Amino acid sequence: MAAEGGTIERARTVYDKSGWRGVAGRIVRMLRRLSEPLARRSRRRRAEAERERIVTFNDFFFAELGVERQAALELHDDICRRCAILARPTESRQRLFFAALKLSGFAPRAILEIGTEHGETAQFLGELFPDAQITTVNLPTDDPIFAAWHPEGDATHLETVATRLTAPNIDELRANTLWLGAQDLPIFDLIWLDGGHAYPEVAWDHFYCLHRLAPGGWLFSDDICLPKGRRVRQDPANGHTHDVITYINARLDPGFRLLLKRDAVSEPLADAKYISVLHKAADDAS
Numbered sequence: 001m002a003a004e005g006g007t008i009e010r011a012r013t014v015y016d017k018s019g020w021r022g023v024a025g026r027i028v029r030m031l032r033r034l035s036e037p038l039a040r041r042s043r044r045r046r047a048e049a050e051r052e053r054i055v056t057f058n059d060f061f062f063a064e065l066g067v068e069r070q071a072a073l074e075l076h077d078d079i080c081r082r083c084a085i086l087a088r089p090t091e092s093r094q095r096l097f098f099a100a101l102k103l104s105g106f107a108p109r110a111i112l113e114i115g116t117e118h119g120e121t122a123q124f125l126g127e128l129f130p131d132a133q134i135t136t137v138n139l140p141t142d143d144p145i146f147a148a149w150h151p152e153g154d155a156t157h158l159e160t161v162a163t164r165l166t167a168p169n170i171d172e173l174r175a176n177t178l179w180l181g182a183q184d185l186p187i188f189d190l191i192w193l194d195g196g197h198a199y200p201e202v203a204w205d206h207f208y209c210l211h212r213l214a215p216g217g218w219l220f221s222d223d224i225c226l227p228k229g230r231r232v233r234q235d236p237a238n239g240h241t242h243d244v245i246t247y248i249n250a251r252l253d254p255g256f257r258l259l260l261k262r263d264a265v266s267e268p269l270a271d272a273k274y275i276s277v278l279h280k281a282a283d284d285a286s
Contacts, residue, residue, distance in 0.1 A: 057259075066104060072103055073096060075102065079124055079127050085124060089264040090264050093275070094121065107131065108129055110189055112137070112209070113137065114193050115137070118157075120164060122136040122164065130167075130169060132190075134170045137173045139175075141157070190217060193206065193219065198240045206221065217280050218279055220277050221241065223273050225239055227239050227242060228270060229268075229270045231273070245276050254278070258274040258275070260272060260274060
């Protein structure tokens with residue numbers, strides 16, 4: 001019986017290897033081997049297409065201004081050298097957009113920055129537009145949320161900012177934007193909004209900036225995350241700025257459009273951060 005059993009087992013093995021089951025298995029394996037290079041090529045083509053979308057995403061902005069991106073980049077790098085600002089390809093591109101505005105002939109008289117951070121962007125704007133008066137708004141060191149925004153401590157922060165904001169056309173205003181409406185500030189031709197990105201401040205900051213923007217002026221708002229992207233899935237607060245500009249766009253024409261914040265970083269556009277831009281109509285006196 002053992003021999004017979006062995007014979008049966010050997011027969012089953014032969015059938016499995018050479019019968020229909022074995023043939024089907026070999027076909028599947030062959031198809032898998034053939035499809036692997038195709039799958040790799042398909043993934044590579046998708047990656048290349050996504051990369052092309054990334055590097056060309058902001059082209060419309062330069063085209064509408066009638067400015068060559070390379071010329072704006074050269075001006076940007078020159079201003080960064082003068083200000084001792086490290087210009088990295090992976091940095092946020094707001095300063096490049098400001099350089100493009102300069103080359104287009106835009107000549108602001110008053111500029112507002114909300115969110116001084118370390119003072120680099122205010123310093124850049126002061127050098128780029130020497131005839132403009134820049135007001136940069138920073139949290140007071142005794143504000144309850146100052147420590148969360150500046151873990152380096154107030155002494156280090158104040159020292160860092162003081163080394164940047166030395167130009168005579170830059171004024172630093174220490175105030176929580178909750179009270180900005182009480183300040184005696186002018187109408188602004190250019191606004192860079194980079195304050196808090198969550199409710200409630202993100203809403204009142206946009207409201208204030210819209211009403212203080214001059215006809216023909218430009219408003220840029222930082223760190224827009226798309227609703228279905230990874231950042232918002234991880235923390236819904238990352239979507240608050242997008243919610244605000246969506247609300248505004250339903251009621252304002254022209255409204256905000258999106259620029260890619262970093263165009264040298266290879267990440268899906270759905271997960272990227274954006275800068276929203278609004279160009280107020282020249283005849284809009286609201």
